[in-house]
Amino acid sequence: MFAPLGIHHIAIICSDYQRSRTFYTEVLGLRIIREVYREARDSYKLDLAIGDQYVIELFSFPEPPPRPSRPEACGLRHLAFAVSDVAGAKAALEAKGVAVEPVRVDEFTGRKFTFFADPDGLPLELYEG
Structure with a gap:
C-alpha cells in the first residue's frame, strides 16, 4: 500500500551555484546540512534545512535549460x-x-x-x- 508520510525534500537546479547558495542560506536563512561537489558531474549538491527539517536539495549542473515560463509552466x-x-x-x-x-x-x-x-x-x- 502506498501511504506517503510527508514530503522528504524539494530539488532545485540553479544556474549560478554561489549566487543561489548565498540566497538560500544567507537571505532565506536555511541551514546547511551537507555540501558535496560531484566531480564526475561537475555539479554541487547542497542539502538545506529549516530548523531540524531537511527540505531542499540545491543542485548545480553545467548549462541547465531555462524554465519555460513563469509561473504557469508545466512542473513545479x-x-x-x-x-x-x-x-x-x-x-x-x-x-x-x-x-x-x-x-x-x-x-x-x-x-x-x-x-x-x-x-x-x-x-x-x-x-x-
Whole structure:
C-alpha cells in the first residue's frame, strides 16, 4: 500500500551555484546540512534545512535549460514557505534587497500571502499559517 508520510525534500537546479547558495542560506536563512561537489558531474549538491527539517536539495549542473515560463509552466509552480507573519517576513526580505510583491489575502482560507523569486526566477511564496 502506498501511504506517503510527508514530503522528504524539494530539488532545485540553479544556474549560478554561489549566487543561489548565498540566497538560500544567507537571505532565506536555511541551514546547511551537507555540501558535496560531484566531480564526475561537475555539479554541487547542497542539502538545506529549516530548523531540524531537511527540505531542499540545491543542485548545480553545467548549462541547465531555462524554465519555460513563469509561473504557469508545466512542473513545479512555486515553493511556499510557512511564516507566522507575512508582513514581517516581507519586510525582512526587502531589507536584504529582495523584491517582494504586495501582500494579498487567499480568498478561500483568509490567510495572507505574497510572492518573491530566487536568483533564477523560481517563484517562492510566503504563506501565513
